[in-house]
């Protein structure tokens with residue numbers, strides 16, 4: 001579509017818009033007409049952009065496939081005999097048909113995206129995927145959904161079955177509208193009230209303790225909130241959907257922004273909390289990660305999604321000390337960037353800032 005759009009826009013700007021704009025310095029009345037000419041062009045370009053398949057998204061292929069694809073494209077446009085040029089076609093195939101690797105059946109992967117101060121994770125099994133929280137809103141124009149989550153989902157070629165929004169705070173749902181718009185098939189599971197703006201975009205179900213499902217041999221179980229928690233009109237943090245993901249050998253626990261009271265309830269209620277990997281509740285706030293909760297979960301690895309020099313001081317030093325006392329390895333997004341954990345290699349967390357480190361990158365002290 002870019003070829004057609006440029007074929008129209010370049011002559012229009014060159015031959016109509018620019019001369020009229022310059023003549024406008026002598027005849028200011030022409031500027032009205034110039035503005036209209038820009039308006040007509042924008043309308044045509046918008047129409048072209050909205051056509052189905054105007055933009056084709058393919059998963060991000062490795063460098064070699066990209067290089068081979070560029071060679072193929074070059075061959076096709078060079079003035080060579082057609083027998084030679086046609087060799088370019090098969091060279092395009094790796095980059096066009098590339099599929100991102102998926103976890104094996106019975107295994108799962110948790111990717112905590114680099115969204116700053118907020119939660120935004122992608123959980124994938126062999127044939128299924130979910131987003132758990134969609135990251136924060138950055139400003140009135142920008143949020144982690146269209147800046148981070150949607151590009152990530154596109155790069156991985158991921159089609160979501162479900163979007164889980166732990167609770168209504170904007171550091172968890174700021175990017176949700178963008179993710180839901182890109183993933184029209186995804187179901188919504190959340191603790192949002194029925195009248196919430198996002199429920200209008202995608203009517204969803206409420207998270208309720210006891211809900212469970214199985215994807216490719218991996219079990220998902222909601223541990224919190226209970227029906228009476230909704231009735232009690234608790235603060236949003238206290239309603240955070242808490243999700244346990246397990247394949248029987250390895251378990252991950254995603255706890256949103258639950259605080260000490262909910263942690264105590266979960267421990268007292270005998271919820272199956274023990275996990276290999278814990279998404280540190282409430283970004284490492286002092287209100288959460290109580291001793292009893294950490295002893296019950298007893299993870300070996302913990303992920304903190306927090307912003308670099310965030311104003312809340314997350315993760316708090318006393319909280320980090322509780323993890324250190326228990327020999328729990330803590331990874332945080334300012335140092336680690338995007339964090340990937342795989343159940344097949346359960347004692348490792350892959351830090352994107354380390355694997356993709358370049359000499360010009362800032363080293364977070």
Ligand SMILES: [Zn+2]
Nearest residue numbers: 118169171257
């Ligand atoms: Zn939060």
